[in-house]
Amino acid sequence: MTNSLYALFDAIASARDERELRLRFMDAVGEHFGVQRWGIYFFGEHSGIAEIDVRGIPNVSAFVERYEKVGRAVDPVLRYVLDCHAPAHEEMVLPLGGWKHCELYQRCCAYYDHEHIITGPIVGDGRLIGTVNLARVGDTPAFGGEEVARLSALCLHLSARLAKLQVPEARFISPLASRLTPREVQIAELVAQGLTNAEIGAALWITQNSVKQALKRMFRKLNVCSRTEMIAQLQGILGS
Structure with missing residues:
Protein backbone atom coordinates (compact mmCIF):
# COMPACT_ATOMS: atom_id res chain seq x y z
CA MET A 1 0.00 0.00 0.00
CA VAL A 167 -20.80 25.93 -7.43
CA PRO A 168 -20.78 28.11 -10.56
CA GLU A 169 -18.56 31.16 -10.68
CA ALA A 170 -20.14 34.29 -9.23
CA ARG A 171 -20.95 36.03 -12.48
CA PHE A 172 -24.30 37.52 -11.64
CA ILE A 173 -26.75 38.67 -9.03
CA SER A 174 -30.19 38.02 -10.43
CA PRO A 175 -33.60 37.37 -8.83
CA LEU A 176 -34.30 34.99 -11.70
CA ALA A 177 -31.12 33.01 -11.13
CA SER A 178 -31.80 32.86 -7.40
CA ARG A 179 -34.74 30.56 -8.13
CA LEU A 180 -32.30 27.87 -9.28
CA THR A 181 -29.87 25.82 -7.23
CA PRO A 182 -26.16 25.79 -8.19
CA ARG A 183 -26.65 22.33 -9.73
CA GLU A 184 -29.63 23.57 -11.77
CA VAL A 185 -27.55 26.49 -13.06
CA GLN A 186 -24.90 23.98 -14.15
CA ILE A 187 -27.55 21.99 -16.01
CA ALA A 188 -28.91 25.14 -17.68
CA GLU A 189 -25.41 26.08 -18.85
CA LEU A 190 -24.97 22.66 -20.47
CA VAL A 191 -28.43 22.85 -22.06
CA ALA A 192 -27.37 26.20 -23.52
CA GLN A 193 -24.34 24.45 -25.03
CA GLY A 194 -26.67 22.04 -26.83
CA LEU A 195 -25.92 18.91 -24.79
CA THR A 196 -28.47 16.10 -24.54
CA ASN A 197 -29.73 14.78 -21.20
CA ALA A 198 -27.38 11.82 -21.49
CA GLU A 199 -24.40 14.10 -22.21
CA ILE A 200 -25.33 16.40 -19.32
CA GLY A 201 -25.56 13.41 -16.99
CA ALA A 202 -22.12 12.19 -18.04
CA ALA A 203 -20.62 15.66 -17.63
CA LEU A 204 -22.11 16.16 -14.15
CA TRP A 205 -21.71 12.58 -12.95
CA ILE A 206 -25.46 12.03 -12.49
CA THR A 207 -28.00 9.79 -14.21
CA GLN A 208 -29.95 10.76 -17.29
CA ASN A 209 -33.17 10.46 -15.28
CA SER A 210 -31.78 12.86 -12.65
CA VAL A 211 -31.22 15.41 -15.43
CA LYS A 212 -34.76 14.89 -16.72
CA GLN A 213 -36.30 15.40 -13.27
CA ALA A 214 -34.14 18.47 -12.64
CA LEU A 215 -35.28 20.05 -15.90
CA LYS A 216 -38.92 19.53 -14.93
CA ARG A 217 -38.31 21.36 -11.65
CA MET A 218 -36.46 24.14 -13.45
CA PHE A 219 -39.29 24.61 -15.95
CA ARG A 220 -41.77 24.98 -13.07
CA LYS A 221 -39.55 27.47 -11.23
CA LEU A 222 -39.08 29.60 -14.33
CA ASN A 223 -42.64 29.12 -15.65
CA VAL A 224 -41.47 27.87 -19.04
CA CYS A 225 -42.39 24.86 -21.16
CA SER A 226 -39.24 24.12 -23.15
CA ARG A 227 -35.47 24.17 -23.09
CA THR A 228 -35.49 27.03 -25.63
CA GLU A 229 -37.76 29.18 -23.45
CA MET A 230 -35.60 28.46 -20.40
CA ILE A 231 -32.38 29.51 -22.12
CA ALA A 232 -34.07 32.63 -23.50
CA GLN A 233 -35.09 33.63 -19.96
CA LEU A 234 -31.59 33.01 -18.64
CA GLN A 235 -29.81 34.85 -21.44
CA GLY A 236 -27.11 37.05 -19.96
CA ILE A 237 -27.05 35.01 -16.76
CA LEU A 238 -25.36 31.87 -18.02
CA GLY A 239 -21.71 31.65 -18.93
CA SER A 240 -20.56 32.25 -22.45
Missing part, protein backbone atom coordinates in the same frame (compact mmCIF):
# COMPACT_ATOMS: atom_id res chain seq x y z
CA THR A 2 1.33 3.43 -0.95
CA ASN A 3 2.27 5.39 2.17
CA SER A 4 1.40 8.92 1.04
CA LEU A 5 -1.91 10.24 -0.20
CA TYR A 6 -0.43 13.60 -1.21
CA ALA A 7 -0.36 12.75 -4.92
CA LEU A 8 -4.02 11.77 -4.84
CA PHE A 9 -4.94 14.89 -2.85
CA ASP A 10 -3.21 16.98 -5.52
CA ALA A 11 -4.95 15.11 -8.33
CA ILE A 12 -8.32 15.74 -6.67
CA ALA A 13 -7.60 19.43 -6.08
CA SER A 14 -6.57 20.06 -9.69
CA ALA A 15 -9.48 18.22 -11.35
CA ARG A 16 -11.21 20.62 -13.74
CA ASP A 17 -14.67 19.02 -13.67
CA GLU A 18 -16.57 16.19 -12.02
CA ARG A 19 -15.78 13.65 -14.72
CA GLU A 20 -12.05 14.28 -14.38
CA LEU A 21 -12.37 14.15 -10.59
CA ARG A 22 -14.01 10.74 -10.77
CA LEU A 23 -11.44 9.34 -13.17
CA ARG A 24 -8.48 10.54 -11.13
CA PHE A 25 -9.98 9.21 -7.93
CA MET A 26 -10.99 5.82 -9.29
CA ASP A 27 -7.71 5.25 -11.12
CA ALA A 28 -5.65 5.70 -7.93
CA VAL A 29 -7.65 4.81 -4.84
CA GLY A 30 -7.31 1.03 -5.13
CA GLU A 31 -3.52 0.98 -4.89
CA HIS A 32 -3.49 3.47 -2.01
CA PHE A 33 -5.60 1.18 0.18
CA GLY A 34 -4.47 -2.24 -0.99
CA VAL A 35 -7.95 -3.30 -2.09
CA GLN A 36 -9.20 -5.46 -4.91
CA ARG A 37 -12.67 -3.94 -5.20
CA TRP A 38 -13.66 -0.30 -4.86
CA GLY A 39 -16.40 2.06 -5.87
CA ILE A 40 -17.99 5.45 -5.42
CA TYR A 41 -21.74 5.76 -4.97
CA PHE A 42 -23.99 8.83 -5.16
CA PHE A 43 -27.48 8.94 -3.70
CA GLY A 44 -30.64 10.31 -5.31
CA GLU A 45 -33.44 12.32 -3.74
CA HIS A 46 -34.82 9.35 -1.80
CA SER A 47 -31.42 7.98 -0.70
CA GLY A 48 -31.35 5.31 -3.39
CA ILE A 49 -28.26 4.89 -5.56
CA ALA A 50 -28.39 7.40 -8.41
CA GLU A 51 -24.90 6.93 -9.85
CA ILE A 52 -22.07 4.47 -9.32
CA ASP A 53 -18.54 3.82 -10.54
CA VAL A 54 -17.13 0.44 -9.49
CA ARG A 55 -13.88 -1.37 -10.22
CA GLY A 56 -12.94 -5.01 -9.74
CA ILE A 57 -16.42 -6.52 -9.39
CA PRO A 58 -17.64 -8.77 -12.20
CA ASN A 59 -21.24 -8.13 -13.27
CA VAL A 60 -21.65 -4.86 -11.39
CA SER A 61 -25.37 -4.62 -12.16
CA ALA A 62 -26.07 -7.95 -10.42
CA PHE A 63 -24.04 -6.89 -7.40
CA VAL A 64 -25.84 -3.55 -7.07
CA GLU A 65 -29.22 -5.26 -7.50
CA ARG A 66 -28.43 -7.78 -4.75
CA TYR A 67 -27.10 -5.10 -2.41
CA GLU A 68 -30.14 -2.85 -2.93
CA LYS A 69 -32.51 -5.77 -2.46
CA VAL A 70 -31.01 -7.61 0.53
CA GLY A 71 -27.92 -5.72 1.70
CA ARG A 72 -28.56 -2.02 2.19
CA ALA A 73 -31.25 -2.41 4.87
CA VAL A 74 -28.97 -4.61 7.02
CA ASP A 75 -25.63 -2.88 6.37
CA PRO A 76 -24.22 -1.91 9.80
CA VAL A 77 -21.23 -0.11 8.28
CA LEU A 78 -23.41 2.12 6.11
CA ARG A 79 -25.67 2.78 9.10
CA TYR A 80 -22.70 4.09 11.08
CA VAL A 81 -21.55 6.27 8.16
CA LEU A 82 -25.08 7.66 7.77
CA ASP A 83 -25.31 8.47 11.48
CA CYS A 84 -21.80 9.86 12.03
CA HIS A 85 -20.59 11.06 8.60
CA ALA A 86 -17.33 9.28 9.39
CA PRO A 87 -15.60 6.19 7.90
CA ALA A 88 -16.08 2.75 9.41
CA HIS A 89 -15.15 -0.88 8.75
CA GLU A 90 -16.93 -4.02 9.89
CA GLU A 91 -14.85 -4.59 13.03
CA MET A 92 -15.70 -1.09 14.30
CA VAL A 93 -19.46 -1.63 14.31
CA LEU A 94 -19.87 -5.34 15.06
CA PRO A 95 -18.88 -7.47 18.06
CA LEU A 96 -15.72 -9.56 17.78
CA GLY A 97 -16.29 -12.36 15.29
CA GLY A 98 -19.66 -10.96 14.26
CA TRP A 99 -18.85 -10.12 10.65
CA LYS A 100 -19.23 -13.61 9.15
CA HIS A 101 -22.51 -14.09 11.02
CA CYS A 102 -24.17 -10.76 10.18
CA GLU A 103 -26.92 -10.52 7.56
CA LEU A 104 -24.93 -8.26 5.24
CA TYR A 105 -22.11 -10.79 4.90
CA GLN A 106 -24.33 -13.85 4.59
CA ARG A 107 -26.87 -12.33 2.22
CA CYS A 108 -24.58 -10.20 0.05
CA CYS A 109 -20.83 -9.94 0.67
CA ALA A 110 -20.18 -13.69 0.85
CA TYR A 111 -21.41 -14.06 -2.73
CA TYR A 112 -18.62 -11.76 -3.90
CA ASP A 113 -15.85 -12.89 -1.55
CA HIS A 114 -15.80 -9.53 0.26
CA GLU A 115 -13.86 -10.57 3.35
CA HIS A 116 -13.38 -7.03 4.69
CA ILE A 117 -15.15 -3.76 3.87
CA ILE A 118 -14.72 -0.10 4.75
CA THR A 119 -16.98 2.82 3.81
CA GLY A 120 -16.35 6.57 3.89
CA PRO A 121 -18.73 9.53 3.53
CA ILE A 122 -19.06 12.06 0.75
CA VAL A 123 -20.90 15.05 2.20
CA GLY A 124 -22.47 18.20 0.82
CA ASP A 125 -24.77 20.84 2.32
CA GLY A 126 -24.67 19.10 5.68
CA ARG A 127 -25.90 15.74 4.42
CA LEU A 128 -24.52 12.49 3.07
CA ILE A 129 -24.63 12.61 -0.73
CA GLY A 130 -22.55 9.51 -1.43
CA THR A 131 -20.01 7.00 -0.17
CA VAL A 132 -16.62 5.58 -1.01
CA ASN A 133 -16.68 1.78 -0.61
CA LEU A 134 -13.57 -0.40 -0.46
CA ALA A 135 -13.38 -4.19 -0.15
CA ARG A 136 -10.62 -6.77 0.30
CA VAL A 137 -11.15 -10.30 -0.94
CA GLY A 138 -9.79 -13.71 0.03
CA ASP A 139 -7.04 -14.14 2.58
CA THR A 140 -6.31 -10.44 3.17
CA PRO A 141 -5.86 -8.43 6.38
CA ALA A 142 -8.74 -6.54 7.92
CA PHE A 143 -8.88 -2.75 7.82
CA GLY A 144 -7.64 -0.90 10.87
CA GLY A 145 -7.26 2.52 12.41
CA GLU A 146 -4.72 3.74 9.87
CA GLU A 147 -7.07 3.06 6.98
CA VAL A 148 -9.91 4.81 8.82
CA ALA A 149 -7.79 7.95 9.26
CA ARG A 150 -6.57 7.87 5.65
CA LEU A 151 -10.07 7.36 4.25
CA SER A 152 -11.38 10.18 6.44
CA ALA A 153 -8.78 12.57 4.98
CA LEU A 154 -9.46 11.38 1.44
CA CYS A 155 -13.23 11.81 1.77
CA LEU A 156 -12.70 15.31 3.15
CA HIS A 157 -10.66 16.33 0.10
CA LEU A 158 -13.12 14.64 -2.28
CA SER A 159 -16.17 16.30 -0.68
CA ALA A 160 -14.55 19.74 -0.68
CA ARG A 161 -13.48 19.56 -4.33
CA LEU A 162 -16.84 18.20 -5.44
CA ALA A 163 -18.63 21.04 -3.61
CA LYS A 164 -16.42 23.63 -5.30
CA LEU A 165 -16.94 22.13 -8.75
CA GLN A 166 -20.71 22.19 -8.25
